[in-house]
Amino acid sequence: MIQEAQHAPSDARKEFTFSERDFRMISALANERYGLFLQPSKKALVHSRLAKRLRALNLDSFEAYCGLLNRVEGDAEQTHLLSALTTNVTHFFREVHHFTYLKDTVAPKLAAKARGGAPVRLWSAACSTGQEAYSIAATLLEAAPELQKLDVKILATDIDPKVVETARKGRYPVDQITAIPEVWRRCLARGASTKKRSYQDG
Numbered sequence: 001m002i003q004e005a006q007h008a009p010s011d012a013r014k015e016f017t018f019s020e021r022d023f024r025m026i027s028a029l030a031n032e033r034y035g036l037f038l039q040p041s042k043k044a045l046v047h048s049r050l051a052k053r054l055r056a057l058n059l060d061s062f063e064a065y066c067g068l069l070n071r072v073e074g075d076a077e078q079t080h081l082l083s084a085l086t087t088n089v090t091h092f093f094r095e096v097h098h099f100t101y102l103k104d105t106v107a108p109k110l111a112a113k114a115r116g117g118a119p120v121r122l123w124s125a126a127c128s129t130g131q132e133a134y135s136i137a138a139t140l141l142e143a144a145p146e147l148q149k150l151d152v153k154i155l156a157t158d159i160d161p162k163v164v165e166t167a168r169k170g171r172y173p174v175d176q177i178t179a180i181p182e183v184w185r186r187c188l189a190r191g192a193s194t195k196k197r198s199y200q201d202g
């Protein structure tokens with residue numbers, strides 16, 4: 001069992017030695033296990049992302065962290081490694097022009113297909129915490145409310161199981177909702193009653 005430590009704020013800026021060897025080991029693991037490519041130029045980023053894990057685990061060095069990753073009990077830590085290395089930034093209706101295009105151009109064609117009995121399938125292929133998939137659902141329902149009763153499914157997947165868990169719950173802080181422009185917020189309220197299931201890659 002790996003115990004996580006509680007730290008005083010004064011410890012938050014501690015730097016850790018991060019050798020080329022440690023970086024290569026972490027890059028190789030991230031590549032073999034998750035298909036991530038960490039270019040040498042990402043070394044500083046990897047250091048800053050993983051320093052939190054070293055603190056949480058009360059480790060003194062990246063060498064010790066690499067040792068942990070290689071041990072049997074380090075298996076669970078590999079999931080934390082993945083979460084630390086992926087960039088999960090997202091929000092409802094992020095890059096809103098995509099949703100405008102979906103609503104005005106794509107949704108009418110999809111609605112016509114669905115009305116004709118064809119299955120309609122959409123995929124949020126790197127869904128992070130799920131806001132993109134819910135925004136797609138809301139946009140479709142705003143464009144064509146009858147889609148709710150037709151054969152339409154949205155698949156949401158992500159390589160990081162932690163974010164998929166949040167997507168599956170579909171519960172978000174209220175300030176994320178109030179930040180959405182009114183016109184899109186109405187779409188979301190309409191989509192909120194839609195049945196949801198979410199999936200994880202791998």
Ligand SMILES: C[S@@+](CC[C@H](N)C(=O)[O-])C[C@H]1O[C@@H](n2cnc3c(N)ncnc32)[C@H](O)[C@@H]1O
Nearest residue numbers: 086087088089090094126127128132158159160
């Ligand atoms: C910046 S977020 C984008 C979220 C959302 N698509 C959006 O645009 O708001 C990128 C997501 O891609 C995921 N990701 C990275 N590589 C992936 C892969 N090979 N397969 C699936 N998801 C991946 C990350 O875990 C992260 O959650």
